Amino acid sequence: MGACMALCSLASCASCLCGSAPCLLCGCCPSSNNSTVTRLLYSFFLLLGTLVSIIMILPGMETQLRKIPGFCQGGTAIPGIENHVNCDVIVGYKSVYRMCFAMACFFFLFSAIMIRVKSSKDPRAAIQNGFWFFKFLILVGITVGAFFIPDGTFHDVWFYFGIVGSFMFILIQLILLIxxxxxxxxxxxxxxxxxxxxxxxxxxxxxxxxxxxxxxxxxxxxxxxxxxxxxxxxxxxxxxxxxxxxxxxxxxxxxxxxxxxxxxxxxxxxxxxxxxxxxxxxxxxxxxxxxxxxxxxxxxxxxxxxxxxxxxxSPGMVQWWDAQGIVGLVIFLFCTFYASIRSSSNAQVNRLMQTEEGKGSMGGEEVGEDGLRRVVDNEEDGVTYNYSFFHFHLLLASLYIMMTLTNWYKPDITTQAMQSxxxxxxxxxxxxxxxxxxxxxxxxxxxxxxxxxxx
Structure with a gap:
């Protein structure tokens, strides 16, 4: 899906980013259901944030940032340029906490907006299934703001939010595995x-x-x-x-x-x-x-x-790439992708996951007069998944990623370190x-x- 969409023309991509849900696909792409493409794109946002968190927690990242003249506070400065960036915040566990805080706020916002959407005829469904460029800007804006949060007790308090959210996401992972x-x-x-x-x-x-x-x-x-x-x-x-x-x-x-x-x-x-x-x-x-x-x-x-x-x-340095962290990340990736494309016939699991029985996978072909395939709106009669719950699920996934990348360690305000x-x-x-x-x-x-x- 991703490789296919990359081959589309710039005009097609623009229509997908800024237009409504049934955006134009390039000729090489198969027709897809609106609900499936939307879930995949939101999952891509989550995976993008996860990738940024992984990069920021890699060893040696702070050293590399301090080599940039005038970038870090206390680093080598170019005359006339002040050091504005606290590199202790944008690397290590602090960066993971802030990045995941931003993703959690982003998905909480859309979870609240999408409460009780019943079909694609609801005006809010257009927000759910379109305007991707503006959603990306919103996520970037929240992320930038998160890095200006004062240290204080933020990490200690957000740790407990992470604990509760990860507990719930582990249950969702098990339901998806069932x-x-x-x-x-x-x-x-x-x-x-x-x-x-x-x-x-x-x-x-x-x-x-x-x-x-x-x-x-x-x-x-x-x-x-x-x-x-x-x-x-x-x-x-x-x-x-x-x-x-x-x-x-x-x-x-x-x-x-x-x-x-x-x-x-x-x-x-x-x-x-x-x-x-x-x-x-x-x-x-x-x-x-x-x-x-x-x-x-x-x-x-x-x-x-x-x-x-x-x-x-060093304080703030957390090594998540041990065996259980890597296995947890692999299971997370599998469950996130599966939640985006799943179409279950199991009634009990559908009730637990707030989805409709037998819906939400690949539908029929819809080809325009120009011969190009389009995304099929398969939710005119009713949504195939609960919009609000799906965003809540991604919110919990953000918290789970935060805890996984920091090994579930608890921040110590006194020593600025992480402890089991x-x-x-x-x-x-x-x-x-x-x-x-x-x-x-x-x-x-x-x-x-x-x-x-x-x-």
Whole structure:
């Protein structure tokens, strides 16, 4: 989609940026639904902000900025030019907090504007689906203003906003994974019934076993490296309790009554949720401030002591590119892209995600008299997703990115440094429990309420 749109003429691009929603596409692009293109473009804004945050947190960035004459306060100045920029603010965790604050404000603004939009006939739908150039200017303006926020208690307060928002986004990630697993299972089972059943069922079996094997291997490694015989009681509880919960949901997913009421449920979905739960458990344990229970991967690989493997970094410098941070970023990218193009037939997940059943994917072709394809307005009768909730979801994603890039560390106002904290541990663990509860509900709800339509 992105490569195709890049080949469009400048006139076409201008119509997309400044015009209304059904903008002109170039001849090489396939026709797309209005709702899909809009979600992809908003997701692009989020990914652009994420990229800027990553660049600003890279090591050595402050040193490079200070080489620019007259740029940083206290740096080498050109005669007659004052140093106006505080380079301590535009690099490190402070820049991440401000960039993500700007994105959160941007999406909160549109979430409030788009409340109760029912169809594309609503005048606000034109704002949702068009005027992209002006939206970009708004985002840039909010971002510039965010970097003028005084330090004070801003970072400490915004940390707790990040904690709450990330907790909610982890649940949304799990709901999206549930939806993806249901869609995956449904498509492969349908292909098996229509074609080579042996091949498709073998594929389902292979990935199910693979997911469970990875989850079991993770549990073994957790017990080996994140617990001690006479210490780390919290980690022992987290690992054991989550393992028991994963066994329970796996057994429930194949019970005869559950299968009769919800034939699309199965072990593939449970295996994906189990693996994701193990990731969240691992991510939580890596935030434990007790270094004896939280060894660095470097010390595990090279047999270096924990203190030697954790060099003292300059204040504000946060290294997010450890294993759990990279995995979290990959899962975030997948879920963001999937949320932009998803079209689910799972009624319960659609209710949780505020979308309409069976809508929002690729529609029919609409070709103009000049032979060029156009974006199809597929929301004249009703929106295919809740505009306000979608922006709220991106707001939470902004907060999750902020916490991921700063390793969920808590800013210390006194030392201007970042520290691990137990609140981050409990937020992640409790989100895994609530997420497992949501998945269990999608399994038992059709049994508990047989009169309702969950198909």
């Amino acid at each position: 939806d993806f697993a249901h869609s995956w299972n449904e498509v492969w089972v349908r292909n098996a019934e229509e074609g080579n059943s042996k091949c498709w069922f073998s594929g389902l079996l292979f990935f199910t076993v693979l997911h469970y094997a990875l989850a079991f291997a993770a549990v073994v490694l957790f017990y080996l490296y994140y617990t001690k015989p006479d210490n780390c009681a919290e980690h022992k509880f987290f690992i054991s309790f989550n393992l028991i919960l994963c066994v329970i949901i796996s057994v429930v997913s194949v019970l005869p009554k559950v299968q009769d009421a919800s034939p699309q449920s199965g072990l593939l979905q449970s295996s994906i949720i189990t693996l994701y739960t193990m990731y969240v458990t691992w991510s939580a344990m890596t935030n434990n401030p007790n270094r004896e229970c939280n060894p660095s991967l470097l010390s595990l690989v090279s047999n270096i002591s924990t203190t030697e493997a954790m060099p003292t970094s 904290s137990m609140p981050a541990v409990w937020v992640k663990i409790s989100s895994s429990w609530l997420g497992l509860g949501l998945y269990l509900w999608t399994l038992v709800a059709p049994v508990v309420f047989p009169s309702r339509d969950f198909n």
